[in-house]
Amino acid sequence: xxxxxxxxxxxxxxxxxxxxxxxxxxxxxxxxxxxxxxxxxxxxxxxxxxxxxxxxxxxxx
Numbered sequence: 001x002x003x004x005x006x007x008x009x010x011x012x013x014x015x016x017x018x019x020x021x022x023x024x025x026x027x028x029x030x031x032x033x034x035x036x037x038x039x040x041x042x043x044x045x046x047x048x049x050x051x052x053x054x055x056x057x058x059x060x061x
Contacts (some may be wrong), residue, residue, distance in 0.1 A: 005032075005049075006050070007045060007049050008046075008049055011042050011043075011046040011049060012044035013042075014038045014039070014041050014042030014044075014045065015039060015042035015043065015046070016042075017035075017038050017042075018019075018035045018036070018037075018038030018039035018042055019035075019039070021034055021038065022035040022037035022039075023035075023043075040042070040049055
């Protein structure tokens with residue numbers, strides 16, 4: 001079974017929390033600022049994790 005690393009888990013938590021806080025009836029930026037911030041940071045952390053995995057797999061080959 002594959003281990004989930006700390007950054008992976010943090011990205012999952014941020015994205016999940018952002019989606020949970022999002023008010024789907026009113027998607028304006030001002031009313032959902034915290035949700036959008038969490039979604040943005042979660043996406044950035046996930047992009048960083050995927051980039052690092054790609055670099056590691058290239059190094060192994």
